[in-house]
Amino acid sequence: GALVYQYPRRTICKSGTSMRMECQAVGFQATSVAWYRQSPQKTFELIALSTVNSAIKYEQNFTQEKFPISHPNLSFSSMTVLNAYLEDRGLYLCGAREGGKDTQYFGPGTRLLVL
């Protein structure tokens, strides 16, 4: 079956530092990977959509300078939160989808706490 792994599952970083999170698709080819953030008491915000062989598209309020993303192949993607501050805390989800198919599979998320 299709599975998506994310690591770390939980991380704590000091304010102003950066942390990298990874997303691994198993059992299917992750043609596109979308990164979302669920802030406390909020819904899921799309950060960016990455499609293999296409430019990464960031949503309004999110930039490559703050959330650089790498999607080097059909099974792996990573995102870094640079200069993390309190407002960056939340659950970061990776949603991976195979081209031509509807379902987007989510990983368990990386929960970021900022001190």
Add this chain to the structure above:
Amino acid sequence: QQQVRQSPQSLTVWEGETAILNCSYEDSTFDYFPWYWQFPRESPALLIAIRPVSNKKEDGRFTIFFNKREKKLSLHITDSQPGDSATYFCAASEGGYKLTFGTGTSLLVDP
């Protein structure tokens, strides 16, 4: 502007009753509508989804009713069980690539 809206924000039903969760959207180009459920401290999981070519999609106790003209859809959970207690998110996308989520409905099923 919230592209996908959900109501109610929270809902409590008795075990065995039917829970009805509502969703509406703005963008008429949306062509895929999945519902996800999320249990505490877990990531969202796909529950059921529909495309506008249908006005109804059923999977066991879960049924989506879709009204394209009014840009509304609803999720009906019949014979609700305590294990159905979760937060339900309605989402929409064009082409399935990026999902726009609603704000969620927190469902509690009382035994």
